[in-house]
Amino acid sequence: MMNLDYLNEVQREAVKCTDGPMMILAGAGSGKTRTLVSKIEYLLKEKKIPSYNILAMTFSNRAAREMRERIQSLSEGMPLSQLLVTTFHSFCARLLRTEANYIGLSRNFSIYDDSEMISVIKNILNRRGISQKEIHPQEIKYYINLVKNKGYFKGCADYEVFAKIDDEIDKDDLFYEIYEEYERELHTSNAVDFGGLIVGVLELFAKHPKILERYQKRFKYLLVDEYQDTNRAQFLFVLLLSEVHKNICVVGDEDQSIYSWRGADINNILDFENYFPEYQYFKLEQNYRSSKNIIDAASHVINQNRMRKGKVMWTDNQGGEIIEVIECLDDTTEAKFITEKILELVDSGVPYSKIAIFYRNNSQSRVIEDSLRKFRIPYKIVGGIKFYDRKEIKDLLSYMKLITNDKDSLSLSRIINSPARGIGAVSLRKLETEAIKNQLSLYELIKDVVNQKDHYSHLKVSSKVFSALSEFVELIESVKLMEKNEDLPSHCYEKILEDSGYLGNLKSVKSYENMARIENLKELLSGIRQFEMACISNKEKPTLSLFLESITLDNSSASEEEEYTDPVVLMTVHSSKGLEYEYVIVSGLEENLFPSAMSLDEGEDRLEEERRLFYVAMTRAMKKLYLSFSKGRLLWGKVQFQDPSRFLFEIPEEYYTWKAFGGRKKNPKKILKKKTEDSYIDYGDEFSQVAPEEDFDSSSSTRYNASSQGADLLASGLAVRHSLYGEGVVVRTEGYGTNEKVTIKFKQGTTKKFLRKYTPLEVLE
DNA sequence: GTTGCGCAGATTTTT
DNA sequence: TCTGCGCAAC
DSSP: OOOOTTSOHHHHHHHHOOSSOEEEEEOTTSOHHHHHHHHHHHHHHTSOOOGGGEEEEESSHHHHHHHHHHHHHHSTTOOOTTOEEEEHHHHHHHHHHHTGGGGTOOTTOEEEOHHHHHHHHHHHHHHTTOOTTTSOHHHHHHHHHHHHHTTOOTTSTTHHIIIIIOSSSOOOHHHHHHHHHHHHHHHHTTEEEHHHHHHHHHHHHHHOHHHHHHHHHHOOEEEESSGGGOBHHHHHHHHHHTTTTOOEEEEEOGGGOOOGGGTBOTHHHHTHHHHOTTOEEEEEOBOOSSOHHHHHHHHHHHTTOSSOOOOOOBOOSOOOOOEEEEEEEEHHHHHHHHHHHHHHHHHTTOOGGGEEEEESSGGGHHHHHHHHHHTTOOEEEOSOOOGGGSHHHHHHHHHHHHHHOTTOHHHHHHHTTSSOOSOOHHHHHHHHHHHHHTTOOHHHHHHHHHHOGGGGGGGOOOHHHHHHHHHHHHHHHHHHHHHHTTOOHHHHHHHHHHHTSHHHHHHHSOOHHHHHHHHHHHHHHHHHHHHHHHHHHTTOOOOHHHHHHHHHHOTTSTTOOOOOSSOEEEEEHHHHTTOOEEEEEEOOOBTBBTTBHHHHHTOHHHHHHHHHHHHHHHTTEEEEEEEEEEEEEEETTEEEEOOBOGGGGGSOGGGEEEEEESSSOOOTTOOOOHHHHHHHHTHHHHHHHHTTTSOHHHHOTTSOOGGGGOOOOOOTTOEEEETTTEEEEEEEEESOGGGOEEEEEETTSOEEEEEGGGOOEEEOO
């Protein structure tokens, strides 16, 4: 008999209740993952369900990974290779690849991310002569996503509804036309966007009931995590899959629903009983994570929301430390408060990695990073790393997408002229028009032009362009051959890099920027190698298209060099969901920032979502919570005066103390040391005095050993000499470690940005 | 066809 | 402040 003693009463009941529809409402920190993992273990061990019959779906890759690992560690010796714990998106991608031909795709289809979606839309607008000022591509994107998130597709039962009537999707005929054109465009490119992955499966199931039946039979037990984040399309998908066995278990928390802007539909929780009247219902309300003080404060905040099923969080934990609200003069001061607080905590023995800093939007991280860097506090940013957004990376990925899917004209047009081959916009446009005329994909046409030059004499392709085209085709064909012969993705990659001239081009101009690019391309290579290794250990064949899929669907796994063992963690509140830290600092608690200005314009529902977001932030903290805000903030070049967030006043006074940091006395409650006050006035100096020379290594082994970088600490205002450009002054620094970038203003008047590790700089006294 | 400059507009949140 | 776009010059 499996040991369930480590579960509480409700958890245990939820685990044992395996058959029929059920919903677990799990409050923050109530052991949700633990329950889910035990339930799967229970199914496997007690009910002897083959892992092949279980499907567990999560929303994020991180959650899927975590759950998989935990199940693996619990089930030694159990055959788990068939157990599916994945995200909606990767599951649907896999399913679509297997069944692709049923819906007119081939299995090597490309997956378009958001920016590619925008590119397609821009192309369409251009073609129609619509300026981007008249209709913002973003607006179209939003509309298309709305349609897909609701699970509508052409030919679906509610097709008419989606086209004209659905009152949320209230757009005119032009939008609808563009939507249709967009769908055609993707289809001819053999590509699918994020939303299309889910909707594609719905369409497949609707049109081929036999296939649906096959999957229904296989997945006898369905588990859905983060149920509050599912959109309508995902809900319909789950509904279909579970129709036969009805063994569906959803786990969620309506108070942590923070993705409505991406289509998450809170009604999926509120309406569950309409679809499954006989459903069982469990509430996990005991919180194991946070101190009583934090729980009570957070409960008071979330209680202001009307759209709830209603849970009452409680805990056996101690009262714990009081919450601190910190009023700061401006954003720089706030960053300084954060820095000092971290140093203070670390001095008292807290490891860096037990401390997290949250903010409402990504742009807020910069100021904080700058300050942390000045004190050499190791930090890591979760999410927000845009490795795959870099130009050179996108270019090489486009090459590879074209190799796996030669109908992908978007990728082709991206790289046809990079490196510059003398095929500019004019030639491209000419080829595109011809391709459309001949019903060919762009690549097919180009290949045709190269092979049968005479047929295309009317195009008047210059000999220069022609030879560029044939060289290009030759390259693509040879790599396609490699891919076909199952050569490793990394070999294909290297071939492209060399033979396209991309690398040579970067090497030919010796600039620091190019060196950084080359470095990134190397990093991509090691990413590919890593992927290959992972495949091999999973006994899976490493193919290019699998690699491409893994990075479009999960960009968190990539390029996460674990540079420091023990860093402070920075992230947006959104990405903090599901995580916990002993010490949490939520920054920027100001009106129009958190809650965001946009949500304030859009009515009560959006405000409630912001409040849930704040609730999520608060409930990440285990021991102590700091809530900071600035009275002034530098926003696009100007200082804006900010009011403290309304959410602060929703916390009953007994749960917090209000302190001020920096600036003149204003709030009577504040307890301000004289020293801090002074430090604000000439803080630039104080930073450079205190920061660099302290011996960080002697006190604690967990601290980042700064000297290992072998570089001087650079701070704004420092005079330096650059071997090429001469003397200058550091204007600012960003990034950290090997990614540290430094902007220098030179005496001759130019300002340049360098990647630190390539830049020989001499610090002048 | 390519490069470089100047201006306008932008900030939620992400699979 | 930063980015992306359009336009003009080479």
